[in-house]
Amino acid sequence: MDSSDLPGDLAKMLVSEEQIRARLAEMARQIEADYEGKDLLLVGVLKGAVMVMADLARELKRHIDMDWMAVSSYGTSTQSSGVVRILKDLDTEIAGRNVLIVEDIIDSGLTLSWLLENFASRGPASVEVCALLRKPDAAKVHIDVKYAGFEIPNDFVVGYGLDYAEKYRNLRGVGVLAPHVYE
Template identity: 65%
Template sequence: MRAEDVKDDLVNVLFTEEQIHGKLAEMAKQIEADYEGKDLLIVGVLKGAAMVMADMARSFTRHVDMDWMAVASYGSGTKSSGVVRIIKDLDIDIHGRHVLIIDEIIDTGLTLSWLTSSLRARGAESVEIATLLRKPDALQMPVDPKYVGWDIPNDFVVGYGLDYREKYRNLRDIGTLAPHIYS
């Protein structure tokens, strides 16, 4: 689905699919350089990071192990619930591994702050974060991602894995959701 397919639902398009692919390729190149010679495990945070993780992984020119976690701090609305729950845990033992968490957005920071602490406590050699988007004005918890695609305003955005009530995840672009949709 493209932005023009849901144009009445969006205020504007922040990033096109082409811009997103370019940014992910740029980030993958830097990650490869930083982890050269290291055994890297990338961990996608479901459901939102599915698109980002898949496209970033395809941009690598080296082998990486991949796993997924599903953690949630969002309910069905537009605000964080404040409680983090593990819905699906890792299948791979991370003890002594270099772990790179891949997420689509850092909003309040609650989920990723909790997740990085949890993975470090499991004995990972290192735990870093790569995120396509970050909302600096929305941060409530200290989160310091090593790789950030773009900083964006504190607006409700959808597309490329980002949803509103499970819709818009398959939007190829990222846009600001019109308030009449969620008001």
């Protein structure tokens, strides 16, 4: 789905599909260099990271393992509640593994902070974060992000996996949702 398929739903587009693909390719080259000779487990955070994880994994020119975890702190709201619920845990044991958490967006950082603590308690060799989008002005906690795609303003964004009430995930780029849609 393209922005032209959503007349009036988006206030503006922030990041195009082409920009996303180019940035994921750059990030993939850095990940390959950093993990050369090491095993690597990508952990995608459902549902938002599906597009990022799929495109990043296809861009990597090396073997990887993949798993998924589903956590929620949003429900149908446009702001994180800060209370994290595990909806689906990992199927893979991460003790002794190099884990790269793949996220669609980091805004408050509360959910990811909780996830990093949870993973650390499982004894991985390393845990790093790869996020397509980051909202520095929304941060409530500091998160070290080794691979960051784009810094964006503190607007409510949809597309490329990001949703509002389960809609807009299949938008090819990332856009700011028009306020009339969620008010």
